[in-house]
Amino acid sequence: MKILVCVKQVPEFDPEAEIAISENGQDIIYDHLTAFRINRVDEYAVEEALLIKKQHPDATIDALTVGPDDSATVVRRAMGMGANHGIHIRTSDSRNRPAHQVAQWIAQVVQDSGYDLILTGVMSEDQMQGQVGPILAETLKQPCATSVIRQEIMPETGVVAVEREIEGGFRDILELKLPAVLTVQSGMNTPRYPSLSNVMRAKRAKLDIIEVDSLTQVTAIAQASLDYPEKTRAAKVLAGTAEEKAKQLFHILQEKAIFP
Amino acid sequence: MKKKTAVIFESFQENLRIASWEALTCAIEFSEDGVDEITLVLMDDKPKTKAGELSRQSGYPVIAIDIGNGGLYNSERTLSMLSDLFRNQETTHICLAGTTQGLDYAPGLATRLSKQCMTAVESVVTEEQNLCLARAIYGGKIMEKVRVDASGAVIVTQPGTFKPFSEETSGAEVVECLTIDTPAESIHNVKVKQVQKESSALAEAPVIISAGRGIKEEENLELVQRLAAVFTKSAVGGSRPICDLEWMEYKQQVGITGATVTPDLYLACGISGAAQHISGMRNSGFIVSINIDPKAAIFNYSDVCIVEDLTTFIPTFIETVEKLKPA
Numbered sequence: 001m002k003i004l005v006c007v008k009q010v011p012e013f014d015p016e017a018e019i020a021i022s023e024n025g026q027d028i029i030y031d032h033l034t035a036f037r038i039n040r041v042d043e044y045a046v047e048e049a050l051l052i053k054k055q056h057p058d059a060t061i062d063a064l065t066v067g068p069d070d071s072a073t074v075v076r077r078a079m080g081m082g083a084n085h086g087i088h089i090r091t092s093d094s095r096n097r098p099a100h101q102v103a104q105w106i107a108q109v110v111q112d113s114g115y116d117l118i119l120t121g122v123m124s125e126d127q128m129q130g131q132v133g134p135i136l137a138e139t140l141k142q143p144c145a146t147s148v149i150r151q152e153i154m155p156e157t158g159v160v161a162v163e164r165e166i167e168g169g170f171r172d173i174l175e176l177k178l179p180a181v182l183t184v185q186s187g188m189n190t191p192r193y194p195s196l197s198n199v200m201r202a203k204r205a206k207l208d209i210i211e212v213d214s215l216t217q218v219t220a221i222a223q224a225s226l227d228y229p230e231k232t233r234a235a236k237v238l239a240g241t242a243e244e245k246a247k248q249l250f251h252i253l254q255e256k257a258i259f260p
Numbered sequence: 261m262k263k264k265t266a267v268i269f270e271s272f273q274e275n276l277r278i279a280s281w282e283a284l285t286c287a288i289e290f291s292e293d294g295v296d297e298i299t300l301v302l303m304d305d306k307p308k309t310k311a312g313e314l315s316r317q318s319g320y321p322v323i324a325i326d327i328g329n330g331g332l333y334n335s336e337r338t339l340s341m342l343s344d345l346f347r348n349q350e351t352t353h354i355c356l357a358g359t360t361q362g363l364d365y366a367p368g369l370a371t372r373l374s375k376q377c378m379t380a381v382e383s384v385v386t387e388e389q390n391l392c393l394a395r396a397i398y399g400g401k402i403m404e405k406v407r408v409d410a411s412g413a414v415i416v417t418q419p420g421t422f423k424p425f426s427e428e429t430s431g432a433e434v435v436e437c438l439t440i441d442t443p444a445e446s447i448h449n450v451k452v453k454q455v456q457k458e459s460s461a462l463a464e465a466p467v468i469i470s471a472g473r474g475i476k477e478e479e480n481l482e483l484v485q486r487l488a489a490v491f492t493k494s495a496v497g498g499s500r501p502i503c504d505l506e507w508m509e510y511k512q513q514v515g516i517t518g519a520t521v522t523p524d525l526y527l528a529c530g531i532s533g534a535a536q537h538i539s540g541m542r543n544s545g546f547i548v549s550i551n552i553d554p555k556a557a558i559f560n561y562s563d564v565c566i567v568e569d570l571t572t573f574i575p576t577f578i579e580t581v582e583k584l585k586p587a
């Protein structure tokens with residue numbers, strides 16, 4: 001069984017690290033403090049692949065990312081957790097790419113690789129599209145289930161049984177014919193930390209590097225400009241020392257009759 | 261030329277989703293000079309009566325699609341039904357709500373129709389005389405305003421952001437019923453099961469103290485509980501990551517995949533303000549947020565913003581209340 005896990009590098013949303021909009025309003029600039037890390041929900045996807053491998057020891061796990069040079073760190077992170085092999089589709093600097101572009105690049109690279117199962121996260125924390133998984137599935141003409149919170153592969157019948165989270169505390173229970181694409185929701189498992197021996201191996205491992213220029217280009221149709229969000233309420237920022245803010249808050253809540 | 265816009269209505273357990281009425285508002289706002297031709301598409305297993313009602317209530321023509329399949333949603337069937345329908349109708353824009361169902365098929369539908377897909381759309385804005393769709397990125401810290409391709413788009417609205425459509429109409433009832441019979445070959449529905457009953461604690465509490473990943477350590481939950489105890493009637497809630505960590509039960513989760521709450525006071529401690537959380541609490545009476553990051557998105561939805569470290573501010577506030585509260 002061959003499993004592919006798609007992992008994305010995203011900036012750490014650290015309060016000290018600035019994420020700002022460039023002057024032309026088109027790009028996001030990260031200041032020197034901004035660290036990058038793996039998209040959290042993608043760790044759940046890697047962990048789920050590792051759990052499948054535990055049950056089906058013949059399984060191999062490839063981790064793949066699309067991004068600039070340094071984004072390969074997230075592939076190595078996945079390998080540090082236990083993925084067998086890494087693939088890096090290398091792009092120029094820009095990180096903010098529309099989902100259909102990323103998905104179609106991935107599809108071009110993996111369509112003949114014979115993966116039985118492809119896992120992605122439900123959503124990236126930076127672009128928040130929730131689209132790369134379903135578009136990848138559609139492009140590869142495979143069935144797809146999103147927001148998956150449980151899965152069980154049944155190799156005898158070639159299906160994967162899944163539970164996907166829907167509103168109001170309900171779950172949709174489905175069976176998908178393999179090969180299939182699942183997008184993983186957080187809380188599905190408890191992602192492990194990379195182990196020292198795996199990290200050493202991952203460090204030395206040679207990744208498959210595919211330059212994006214060698215692929216058929218997919219145009220990015222979306223024309224976007226960036227802005228800071230507007231306030232929907234008063235957003236009164238309390239000033240002073242912590243004690244003064246605490247007093248002000250008390251009086252505000254008293255005025256609102258929340259305190260007697 | 262008039263563009264054709266379709267709005268897809270979703271039903272769940274006998275009711276139309278409110279989020280679908282919100283998607284209709286988005287479609288109307290996005291219709292240039294209000295001249296686009298809007299048609300509603302209702303997907304249901306017994307759509308006839310509901311479709312008539314929908315058409316009367318909205319004033320728009322309705323295409324009712326009998327989804328069969330015991331009323332169970334199946335993305336394979338949905339994709340083939342809808343792509344056939346919209347190809348035949350030459351529909352430009354397709355609006356739908358970003359429910360778990362909408363988000364499941366919308367990107368695939370757009371791909372099949374060679375259209376752009378935009379998810380988590382929060383508002384319609386004008387930029388240099390062009391109508392654009394705005395969506396939050398980077399956990400709500402930045403808004404992206406996207407110009408839609410003239411060939412059309414699949415537009416998926418973030419639940420809770422548009423006002424549900426509620427205009428007085430005198431629309432005639434125009435209903436067309438279609439049964440599209442495409443068998444599913446690669447996705448089989450087993451059933452829908454309930455794993456979590458909605459909890460009444462959050463629904464009834466006039467005050468909710470909510471904790472996010474900013475609490476950092478499980479031990480700090482105690483701080484949040486102590487804070488809750490200074491109010492006469494209160495409940496403790498949390499963001500999804502806190503529930504994923506099993507520091508709280510899932511029934512305490514606030515947000516799009518948790519509870520929707522409207523207490524008199526919602527006090528958010530260490531919550532960043534991602535759209536999926538905001539959807540569940542934005543209509544609270546009064547919103548106060550404590551966050552160490554002055555640029556946290558949650559502040560845009562708050563009446564009062566406190567830029568402090570919650571581990572030091574919460575004890576300070578509890579002390580203050582104890583001192584100032586009339587005995």
Ligand SMILES: Cc1cc2nc3c(=O)[nH]c(=O)nc-3n(C[C@H](O)[C@H](O)[C@H](O)COP(=O)(O)OP(=O)(O)OC[C@H]3O[C@@H](n4cnc5c(N)ncnc54)[C@H](O)[C@@H]3O)c2cc1C
Nearest residue numbers: 472473474499500515516517518530531532536537552570
């Ligand atoms: C399909 C889907 C459904 C989802 N449903 C939900 C849902 O129902 N509910 C939900 O909540 N989320 C949901 N999410 C997740 C959501 O997108 C966010 O990831 C989540 O809300 C973030 O939680 P958070 O704000 O607690 O954590 P973070 O985003 O990590 O924010 C932590 C915050 O704490 C602040 N902080 C750090 N240290 C301190 C300190 N010492 N003092 C004060 N502040 C501090 C930081 O500045 C930051 O703003 C869903 C996601 C998807 C894709």
Ligand SMILES: Nc1ncnc2c1ncn2[C@@H]1O[C@H](COP(=O)(O)O)[C@@H](O)[C@H]1O
Nearest residue numbers: 006007066120121123124129130131132
């Ligand atoms: N650049 C990328 N490289 C690899 N995987 C990605 C990339 N962008 C998105 N994904 C995957 O698709 C999921 C959803 O991302 P998005 O559609 O951007 O919300 C992520 O959780 C990843 O698993």
